[in-house]
Amino acid sequence: xxASSPVAEHPTSYWAATRGPGDDFDALTSDCETDFLxxxxxxxxxxxxxxxxxxxxxxxxxxxxxxxxxxxxRNGGMVVPRYKHTFPALTKDYxxxxxxxxxxxxxxxxxxxxxxxxxxxxxxxxxRCGHLTPFVHEPDAKRFAADAxxxxxxxxxxxxxxxxxxxxxARTGTPFYxxxxxxxxxxxxxxxxxxxQLAAAVARRGGRIHTRTPVLSWSREGTSIQxxxxxxxxxxxxxxxxxxxxxxxxxxGDDLKRRVVPITSSLIATAPLPEVIRKAILPLGNxxxxxxxxxxxxxxxxxxxxxxxxxxxxxxxxxERIYRRLARxxxxxxxxxxxxxxxxRWSGRVAVTLDGLPRVGKLDDQVFFAMGYNGxxxxxxxxxxxxxxxxxxxxxxATGPLTSGLKPIPFHALRVPAKKVVMTYYKLRDALGY
Numbered sequence: 001x002x003a004s005s006p007v008a009e010h011p012t013s014y015w016a017a018t019r020g021p022g023d024d025f026d027a028l029t030s031d032c033e034t035d036f037l038x039x040x041x042x043x044x045x046x047x048x049x050x051x052x053x054x055x056x057x058x059x060x061x062x063x064x065x066x067x068x069x070x071x072x073x074r075n076g077g078m079v080v081p082r083y084k085h086t087f088p089a090l091t092k093d094y095x096x097x098x099x100x101x102x103x104x105x106x107x108x109x110x111x112x113x114x115x116x117x118x119x120x121x122x123x124x125x126x127x128r129c130g131h132l133t134p135f136v137h138e139p140d141a142k143r144f145a146a147d148a149x150x151x152x153x154x155x156x157x158x159x160x161x162x163x164x165x166x167x168x169x170a171r172t173g174t175p176f177y178x179x180x181x182x183x184x185x186x187x188x189x190x191x192x193x194x195x196x197q198l199a200a201a202v203a204r205r206g207g208r209i210h211t212r213t214p215v216l217s218w219s220r221e222g223t224s225i226q227x228x229x230x231x232x233x234x235x236x237x238x239x240x241x242x243x244x245x246x247x248x249x250x251x252x253g254d255d256l257k258r259r260v261v262p263i264t265s266s267l268i269a270t271a272p273l274p275e276v277i278r279k280a281i282l283p284l285g286n287x288x289x290x291x292x293x294x295x296x297x298x299x300x301x302x303x304x305x306x307x308x309x310x311x312x313x314x315x316x317x318x319x320e321r322i323y324r325r326l327a328r329x330x331x332x333x334x335x336x337x338x339x340x341x342x343x344x345r346w347s348g349r350v351a352v353t354l355d356g357l358p359r360v361g362k363l364d365d366q367v368f369f370a371m372g373y374n375g376x377x378x379x380x381x382x383x384x385x386x387x388x389x390x391x392x393x394x395x396x397x398a399t400g401p402l403t404s405g406l407k408p409i410p411f412h413a414l415r416v417p418a419k420k421v422v423m424t425y426y427k428l429r430d431a432l433g434y
Contacts, residue, residue: 042072047385068195074348131186264312
């Protein structure tokens with residue numbers, strides 16, 4: 001069971017350039033033992049470690065690069081109490097009670113981040129500034145109106161609102177959209193600062209974290225898991241895999257990697273905008289993820305930059321062509337940004353499941369995993385990290401499809417050409433509005 005070494009494939013992100021102070025962790029250099037070995041130092045792994053330490057469990061986190069190096073430090077920083085699917089769609093597939101449980105879990109995820117930030121005194125820009133899902137086509141308008149109706153009727157939740165054209169133009173500063181779904185309890189965070197400060201909280205509580213320590217192989221030795229790193233071997237009772245879309249950089253097993261499809265999401269950040277433009281775009285400080293299948297998402301940073309993201313390429317290779325396309329998409333929405341200087345370009349991997357829902361589960365009684373956040377990972381990965389800790393400690397409970405297991409994807413080896421076909425199909429559907 002072997003793995004490739006980590007590869008620093010990403011350019012510097014805006015988040016990395018503004019990450020602020022934080023703890024540095026040493027590589028593992030001597031053999032040791034632990035009760036719970038967590039592979040992956042992103043949201044899921046760190047959240048699991050925090051939870052394990054809350055009930056006194058001995059745990060160690062191994063990260064192949066640095067804390068938050070993967071998607072946890074490269075996303076748009078949107079904290080959203082939602083899934084990729086609307087709640088009427090979840091009700092159709094899983095029943096009303098399961099949909100209600102998933103609704104509660106999504107809000108518990110955002111509440112959990114708020115609690116962690118408050119209790120640990122994190123300075124990571126977390127704010128419930130409100131999340132907008134704007135749309136341009138009538139089918140999306142109907143879909144989100146039905147979602148708001150379902151929440152009011154089945155969950156007694158009348159907080160989300162549907163905005164008309166005038167309201168969404170006032171909120172975004174562009175006439176591009178015809179309406180929007182507004183969730184005021186959603187918000188934003190500096191994802192890399194959050195990762196680093198969550199790691200610091202784990203360390204303060206007695207959890208051990210080692211960076212620059214890829215797991216090259218692991219095996220079973222009697223009732224234990226033995227993991228080999230470049231300079232040491234670590235023995236554990238339980239193995240928690242929290243590598244998500246980066247499983248190929250630290251060994252997580254071919255079986256686990258075949259359960260998700262890694263998709264590249266790319267972002268750009270402009271130079272600080274002139275004050276007059278800054279006041280016109282998103283004047284109330286909301287963050288945006290549009291309703292398209294090939295989503296664009298964006299926000300204004302604390303220092304007045306437009307951070308704008310969307311799909312990357314079918315492979316994980318960096319390409320100026322992708323960043324030029326993102327700049328064009330940004331200019332379609334905001335023509336006054338067409339000539340803006342782009343200061344930062346970066347990308348990260350999103351793990352997609354066939355049904356669009358994340359999972360926490362186990363491969364057997366010793367090996368556990370959490371993965372597949374489908375672009376909703378800031379909040380959901382924090383929650384599923386806690387659920388991963390509970391499951392591995394024998395305290396887990398069922399939460400509908402989130403804990404229903406995750407089967408390998410057929411013909412996974414053909415994922416790159418398949419992604420190209422799917423992207424072309426989704427692009428056509430987005431253009432035609434169906």
